Amino acid sequence: MFDRSYLQSPLREYLSWIVTKIKYQSKYKYLRVGYMSKLFNTTFGKYNWTGNNVLMINSSIGDFSYISDGSVINETIMGKFCSVGPNVRTAPGKHPTHTFVSTHPAIYANPDCCLKNFQTKDQHNPTRTVVIGNDVWLCANAVIADGVKIGDGAIIAANAVVTADVEPYSIVGGIPAKFIRKRFKDEQIDVLNESKWWDKNIDWIDENAQLFLNIENYCNFHKK
Known part of the structure; x- marks a missing residue:
């Protein structure tokens, strides 16, 4: 098997980035x-941007969402206006923890990284895709496990490891991540869910930008 590391060089990496x-x-x-x-x-x-040294694989992100330095976004569907902090990881991969005798991927799958595999296809085959809603903030160093769904408006605290779905407008943190509190009152969340401001055109958001500075003003405007 050819050792591809012989082909790596700073100049080659730079030219690849330019392309x-x-x-x-x-x-x-x-x-x-x-x-x-x-x-x-x-x-x-x-209006998307990525920071430096970001890796994105098999993913999509909506309008205005950005990815900060050093993050690895894998197998992810992300909505609009999401903020992804530095060194965030999504869908980092799972290893089987029961039934299979070994947790080593060469035993149950056939990844390219292994020099020798014992299977011709992936026998574990977890659900990998991470689905992230709109207006979600993933703070620095957060890890989002394979198959997790994060609702609109949620906040994932720094260094959290999210292994289960997160409800809209919830704040979670810890290892594994647990519910901390809701961002707003239930009736305010209802207004946000109904209005879906992230789907409005840019002119509307621009004209009503002051409403976004206060949740009560925003809700009162939509109750008229």
């Missing part, structure tokens, strides 16, 4: 790709 940056920023007018970021089979909306 990626030109390719994606030519396709998406309102996109900025940070230094040495790598993108594979990724789609964007409008």
